[in-house]
Amino acid sequence: MTTVLTASRGQKRLMLLWLLILNGLFLIPALALPGPIPWLSVEALALWALACLRPHAGNRLTVVLAFTYSTIALLALADALVRQSLGRGLNLYLEAGLVNAGWNLLNTNLGATVAVLALALVLGLLGGIGWLFGLSLERLRHHSPTHLGKPLLLVTGLAVAGTVTPLIGTPALALVAQQASLITNTHQESEALAQRLEQQPGPGNQRRSLPRLAGKDVVLGFLESYGISTLTDDRYRALIDQRLGAMADRLAAAGLTVATGRLQSPIQGGQSWLGHLSVLSGHWVHNQLAYETLLSSGYPTLIDDFRQTGHRTLAVMPAITQPWPEGRQLRYEQIYDHDDLDYQGPAFNWVTMPDQFTWQWFQELRKRTTEPLFAELALISSHAPWVPVLPVLKDWDTIGNGRVFERWRGTGEAPASLWRDPDRVRAHYSESIAYALTVAGEFAARYVHADTLMILLGDHQPAPLITGENASRDVIVHVISGDPALIAPFLSGDLPGFQPGTRPDLRTPGAPMDRFRPFLHRHFGSP
Numbered sequence: 001m002t003t004v005l006t007a008s009r010g011q012k013r014l015m016l017l018w019l020l021i022l023n024g025l026f027l028i029p030a031l032a033l034p035g036p037i038p039w040l041s042v043e044a045l046a047l048w049a050l051a052c053l054r055p056h057a058g059n060r061l062t063v064v065l066a067f068t069y070s071t072i073a074l075l076a077l078a079d080a081l082v083r084q085s086l087g088r089g090l091n092l093y094l095e096a097g098l099v100n101a102g103w104n105l106l107n108t109n110l111g112a113t114v115a116v117l118a119l120a121l122v123l124g125l126l127g128g129i130g131w132l133f134g135l136s137l138e139r140l141r142h143h144s145p146t147h148l149g150k151p152l153l154l155v156t157g158l159a160v161a162g163t164v165t166p167l168i169g170t171p172a173l174a175l176v177a178q179q180a181s182l183i184t185n186t187h188q189e190s191e192a193l194a195q196r197l198e199q200q201p202g203p204g205n206q207r208r209s210l211p212r213l214a215g216k217d218v219v220l221g222f223l224e225s226y227g228i229s230t231l232t233d234d235r236y237r238a239l240i241d242q243r244l245g246a247m248a249d250r251l252a253a254a255g256l257t258v259a260t261g262r263l264q265s266p267i268q269g270g271q272s273w274l275g276h277l278s279v280l281s282g283h284w285v286h287n288q289l290a291y292e293t294l295l296s297s298g299y300p301t302l303i304d305d306f307r308q309t310g311h312r313t314l315a316v317m318p319a320i321t322q323p324w325p326e327g328r329q330l331r332y333e334q335i336y337d338h339d340d341l342d343y344q345g346p347a348f349n350w351v352t353m354p355d356q357f358t359w360q361w362f363q364e365l366r367k368r369t370t371e372p373l374f375a376e377l378a379l380i381s382s383h384a385p386w387v388p389v390l391p392v393l394k395d396w397d398t399i400g401n402g403r404v405f406e407r408w409r410g411t412g413e414a415p416a417s418l419w420r421d422p423d424r425v426r427a428h429y430s431e432s433i434a435y436a437l438t439v440a441g442e443f444a445a446r447y448v449h450a451d452t453l454m455i456l457l458g459d460h461q462p463a464p465l466i467t468g469e470n471a472s473r474d475v476i477v478h479v480i481s482g483d484p485a486l487i488a489p490f491l492s493g494d495l496p497g498f499q500p501g502t503r504p505d506l507r508t509p510g511a512p513m514d515r516f517r518p519f520l521h522r523h524f525g526s527p
Contacts, residue, residue, distance in 0.1 A: 015140065019048055022136040025129065029072050030171035032079035032090065033178065038169030048140055062134045070130035072172050075179065077122070083464065090179070190289040209309045212524040216486070217366065217452040218306065220376045222276060223436050224383040225429070226458030228262055228474040229467040232506060236430040243434045244502040247441035251502070254445040257484045259491055261498030262474040262510030269463035272378070273326070275475075275513060276459060277301070280330070280376075282517030295329040302517055303331055305525075306374035316362055316377045318343070318353050332376075336365075345402030346409035353402060354390050355381040355436055359443040360399045366447070382436040384462070385419065386428035388412025392438050396446065422465060429466050450482035474510040478502060489523035 026041035047065070079090035230240040251258050265275045266286035277285045277294060280301040285291050303313045313333045317324070320337035327335045341361055343353040362377060381390070388411045398404050419425055440456050448454050458475030461467050477498075479490050490498045495515065497508040504510075 018136050018139040019044065021132065022047065022140065025069065025073075025133050025136065026172055028129075028171075029076045029175040030169065032076040032175055033171060038171065039167045040169070041172070042170045043172050047137060062137050065137065066130045066134035069133045069172070070126050072175060073129050074126055075175055077126070186287065186289060190293050193283075193290055193293050208305050208521045208525045210305055210520060210524040211309065211526055213306075213453065213486075213520075214309050215372050215451070217373045218311065218375070219362075219448075219452065219454045220279075220302075220374070221379055221440060221454065221456045222272065222377065222459045223379050223433075223440065223456060224272065224381070224459060225462040225466075226382060226433055226436065226476055227265075227268075227461030227467065228472050228476060228504070228506075228510075229461055230430065230433055230476070231503065232472070233467065235426055236433070239430050239434055240437070241503070243437050247437055248502040250441055250445045251480060254448075254482075256444060256448060256480055256482050257487045258478060258480045258502055259487050259498050259500055260476065260478050260502050260504045261490065261495055262504045262508075263457065263477055263495075263516060264510045264512045265458070265460040265473050265475050266513065268461045268467075268471075268473055270460070272459040276376070276378070278513035279457070279516045282514050284512060284514045291326075295326055301330065302520070303374070303376075305517075305520075307331075307333070310372065311374040312369060312371045313374045314365075314376075316341070316358060316375060318358050319350075319378060319380045319383070321352065343402040345405035348388055348390070348408070348412070349385055349415055350383050351380050353380075354405060354439075355379045356390075356393060356396070356439045357399055357402045357405070359439060360396055363443070363447050372451075378459075379436055379440070381439070382429075382432040384429075385415035386425065386432045387415055387418050389428060389431045389435055392435065392442065396442075426466055429462060444480045448480055448482060452481060453483075453486045454478075454480040456480070472509065476504055477510075489519075492523070494522065495519055 023041050023044040026044045027037055030037040075090060082090045230236045231244075248258065263279075266278050266284055267274045271288070274285045274287070274291055277283075277291055280303060281294055281299060282301075283290070283294055283299070285294060307313050313331075315327065315330070315332045315335045317327070317335060317337050318341055320327070320335075321339075324335070324337065327337075338352050341353065341358070343357060343361075345353065345357065347353070358377065358379060362375065366373065388408060390405070390408055393399060393404065418428065444454055444456075455477065456479075457477040460475060461471060461473055464471070474497075479487055479498075481487055491500065495511050497505045497510045499505050
């Protein structure tokens with residue numbers, strides 16, 4: 001009798017152990033959902049009841065359930081990765097088009113071998129979770145008496161009614177429902193944007209010339225990951241503030257006027273092209289669907305405005321190493337990608353060429369061009385993984401085709417090694433921003449005169465690993481010219497947060513990026 005009681009108690013303990021494991025597995029999807037994590041999963045109760053009611057169910061059902069759960073766990077893992085890299089939650093409708101870009105980023109920064117190992121590790125983790133899930137079901141079926149089935153169905157029903165409390169939930173089903181809702185809402189947003197663009201006047205009527213900038217070179221330089229956190233975060237403020245002070249002195253010595261403000265970017269951590277198009281178009285381009293919808297609509301942008309003003313329009317894109325059909329839809333007269341720049345030096349992980357080379361190459365192009373330019377430059381030395389950080393060459397005339405940078409080939413530690421230490425990653429980030437600012441400031445001091453308006457701005461804040469959670473999405477904007485009259489409109493108060501010098505107003509949030517094009521229309525356009 002004692003032996004029977006002991007076996008019964010042991011079986012109950014095992015039953016509770018496997019129930020706790022199954023319940024814990026079902027709570028993983030709750031990490032991707034807003035609100036508190038529940039203590040009890042209704043899905044775990046329902047499967048426990050199923051295990052009791054069908055004690056002899058075949059392995060096929062267990063495999064199907066384990067595979068389904070692994071897929072849901074993959075969604076939760078993907079959500080965590082997206083939050084850490086882009087500062088927002090997972091949206092399957094948008095992420096499907098970013099798989100290739102994510103692989104390219106992994107491959108470039110970590111190398112093919114490490115990238116494949118990382119993916120293998122993720123797949124192994126998901127396989128292990130699926131195996132544990134299936135084992136939990138089998139063990140529950142083995143250790144749970146059949147007569148518990150019907151009472152458990154009643155308890156499950158009561159638990160469903162109790163999901164209004166934070167202690168009970170359906171995290172797996174809620175995550176699936178959340179993604180389904182996001183897919184529907186995102187599709188509707190895309191259609192609504194397309195309808196708004198169709199209802200507005202045609203592209204010819206929307207182009208606006210900018211006569212106050214006629215005959216002036218306008219240089220729009222996007223500095224990768226140059227966000228407001230470089231001045232609001234104690235970890236970066238000292239270095240960047242010192243560099244901005246040196247930049248102010250250098251610009252003043254060159255006789256240039258500078259004002260600095262801030263703009264709110266629609267994105268964080270990546271997808272720079274969304275920030276670029278928000279500035280160029282005057283529309284809030286916050287996801288890939290909006291980007292594609294706007295491009296396919298033929299809606300005019302600053303590129304069209306400047307071409308109508310008499311500028312030659314061009315883009316300098318050192319990071320573009322593959323075909324870029326979107327560039328043609330932007331209607332630039334000329335796009336200079338990685339191959340067109342004829343850079344002969346080494347690449348530095350994701351950074352195909354240093355900013356200093358890109359700026360100097362652009363200046364050589366300016367010398368050969370007789371008409372005024374509107375040029376967009378995507379500067380990439382401050383792009384992750386932020387290693388190595390190069391010194392600034394004092395003699396710009398030695399840059400040539402970039403072979404001067406050969407001496408730094410293979411320098412710096414491997415990104416996979418650096419990124420094991422978040423504090424060191426942050427230090428490298430601030431140093432790369434300091435490099436980008438120094439080079440851009442030196443270019444302005446050397447080559448910007450009264451016939452040039454130079455606009456330097458960040459494309460987005462870096463990932464939450466660098467900024468912390470819930471950081472502002474504002475980026476810093478510098479406007480520089482040898483003609484004070486070109487800077488005066490930025491100090492009118494029409495765009496909040498601008499003030500003289502190289503530092504923005506840290507107390508005033510920036511206007512959204514989509515207000516930049518209308519601002520230029522108001523202050524530099526026709527009445």
